[in-house]
Amino acid sequence: MNDALNQLQPYPFEKLRALLGSVTPNAEKKAIALSIGEPKHRSPDFVAKALSDNLEQLAVYPTTLGIPALREAIANWASKRFNLPAGALDPARHVLPVNGTREALFAFTQTLVKRPQAGEQPGYVVSPNPFYQIYEGAALLAGAEPYYLPCLEQHGFNPDFAAVSDEVWQRCQILFLCSPGNPTGALIPLDTLKQLIELADRFDFVIAADECYSELYFDEANPPAGLLTACAELGRNDFKRCVVFHSLSKRSNLPGLRSGFVAGDADILKSFLLYRTYHGCAMPVQTQLASIAAWTDEDHVRANRDLYREKFDAVLAILDGVLDVQRPDGGFYLWAKTPVDDQQFSRELYAQEHVTVVPGSYLSRSVDGHNPGANRVRMALVAPLAECVEAAERIRHFVKSN
Numbered sequence: 001m002n003d004a005l006n007q008l009q010p011y012p013f014e015k016l017r018a019l020l021g022s023v024t025p026n027a028e029k030k031a032i033a034l035s036i037g038e039p040k041h042r043s044p045d046f047v048a049k050a051l052s053d054n055l056e057q058l059a060v061y062p063t064t065l066g067i068p069a070l071r072e073a074i075a076n077w078a079s080k081r082f083n084l085p086a087g088a089l090d091p092a093r094h095v096l097p098v099n100g101t102r103e104a105l106f107a108f109t110q111t112l113v114k115r116p117q118a119g120e121q122p123g124y125v126v127s128p129n130p131f132y133q134i135y136e137g138a139a140l141l142a143g144a145e146p147y148y149l150p151c152l153e154q155h156g157f158n159p160d161f162a163a164v165s166d167e168v169w170q171r172c173q174i175l176f177l178c179s180p181g182n183p184t185g186a187l188i189p190l191d192t193l194k195q196l197i198e199l200a201d202r203f204d205f206v207i208a209a210d211e212c213y214s215e216l217y218f219d220e221a222n223p224p225a226g227l228l229t230a231c232a233e234l235g236r237n238d239f240k241r242c243v244v245f246h247s248l249s250k251r252s253n254l255p256g257l258r259s260g261f262v263a264g265d266a267d268i269l270k271s272f273l274l275y276r277t278y279h280g281c282a283m284p285v286q287t288q289l290a291s292i293a294a295w296t297d298e299d300h301v302r303a304n305r306d307l308y309r310e311k312f313d314a315v316l317a318i319l320d321g322v323l324d325v326q327r328p329d330g331g332f333y334l335w336a337k338t339p340v341d342d343q344q345f346s347r348e349l350y351a352q353e354h355v356t357v358v359p360g361s362y363l364s365r366s367v368d369g370h371n372p373g374a375n376r377v378r379m380a381l382v383a384p385l386a387e388c389v390e391a392a393e394r395i396r397h398f399v400k401s402n
Contacts, residue, residue: 002141004140008137008140008141009136011133012358012363013035015359015362016356016358016359016362019343019359020346020347020350023347023351024351025351025354026351026354029353029354031355032354032387032390032391032394033355033356033383034355034379034380034382034383035356035378036380037333037380037382038382039254039332039382040384041253041307041382042253043254044252044254044294046293047254047290047291050292051257051287051289053289054285054286054290057284057286057289058286062282062284062285062288063282064281065097066096066097066282066288067285068091068092069292070289070291070292071091071095072091073291073292073296074095074097074261074263074295075090075094075263076295076296077295077296078244078246078263081214081226082226082232083229084228084232085232085237088237089228089239093270094263094265094266095261095262095263096261096269096276097260097261097283098259098261098276098281099258099259099281099283100249100255100259100260101212101246101260102134103258104245105132105135105138105176105210105245106134106138106141107272107276107279107281108174108208108245109135109142109144109174109208110138110142111268112142112174112206113125113139113144113174115142115143122143123144123171123172124144124145124146124168124171124172125138125139125145125146125147125172125173125174125176126147126149126164126172126174127139127148127149127176128158128159128178129149129364129367129372130151130182130183130184130360130363130364130372131148131176131178131182131364132178132182135176144173146365147168147171148365150367150370151184151372152372156186157186157335158186158188161195161196166203169202169205172205173205174205174207174208175207175208176208177196177208177209178209178210178211178213179209179211179213179224179226179330180213180214180217180224180328180329180330180331181331182333183333183335183378185328185329185330185331185333186329187224187329187330190229190233193226194234197227197231197234197241197242205241206243206265206268207227207242207243208243209226209242210245211226211227211244211245211246212246212251212260213250213330213331214226214246214251214330215250215251215301215304216250216308216330216331216332217329217330218309218327218330224330227242227243227244228242228263228264230242238265238266239263239264239266240265241265243263243269244263245260245262246260246261247259248260248291248294250332251294251304252304253304254294257287258283259283259287259288259291308332308381310385311381311385311388312327312334314385315381315388315389318389318393318395318396322399323336323337323399324336324337325337332380332382333378333379333380333381334379334381335360335376335377335378336376336377337375338377339402340375341374342359342360342361342373342375342376343361345377346358346359348398349395352402353394353397354394355391355395357377357378357379359377360372360373360374360375360377361374363378379391
């Protein structure tokens, strides 16, 4: 058995089940889950139709590289969305379809990490803290050492990259970014992305930008920039050392389709394709054809943002003056301060109000005795508007009565 498996921590939801396992919730109130970030808005009907119209493709072995039409649709979408020069993102070299970003983030790390030779220190996989736990698990199973950068309120819930030492950057092999962040919703400024690219050149590491929440934002006139935008503004049309991860799960309410893409540095993607060919994770052709339909339509994405905007407005109005919580830059989470320990808050809220949230400390790691998620909870506003409003009213009642 792989000894590295012993280093893996339970997933946050396993910890949450253990925390709530002995609690009997208020039977007079129906359960409302704000814990799991699973989109609940209706999936686009036209995507389901594209899937069902192509079920004869079940008889076809898919290729890992994917069909040209999907790679072209992705390249066209990304080029327009992130203001790339015409033709800079080559569908044949710079784009690779993947079965959702979770699989891709893990496999990418296995591809990139160089295992240490005898007597060498393992390389770092640097990530924000709190973070999506795949970053950590992928690092450990690749033989790397996770290095956590706290995302604190005084830095806008982004890492303080300027405080990272040269020694850390020298050992860094992959820098994971998440923008908008999970769970904070913070956006990494474009100028910061450019500075990180310069650091990647100086210290020879790869930037892996998890941008799966990039299409959930509030200002229609100002969609957030991404790592590819920074490359374009630097004239870096080879996207050297830069790779982005995108998914239809949040953008299009299609978590069960398991469809996304990786784009960027062609040399890195060539090696990643080789790894994934052996990994055996080609996207079914009918899924690829349905994905084309999703990537080529923006109306449903704008409608999706309208629904989230309505929920944020309603929930924040109810929680105003009760919890210390602000509207994030993007995503669908609230990252709220708790008046008591985050685990106690989550447990008692569940017991009294039958509302489930995730303790922030479960999404973070303690470094030098400090956990940046302590005394915070993550609330996913994925339920229908009425449920989100009801949950907010229950939380307000809970806080005011305790």
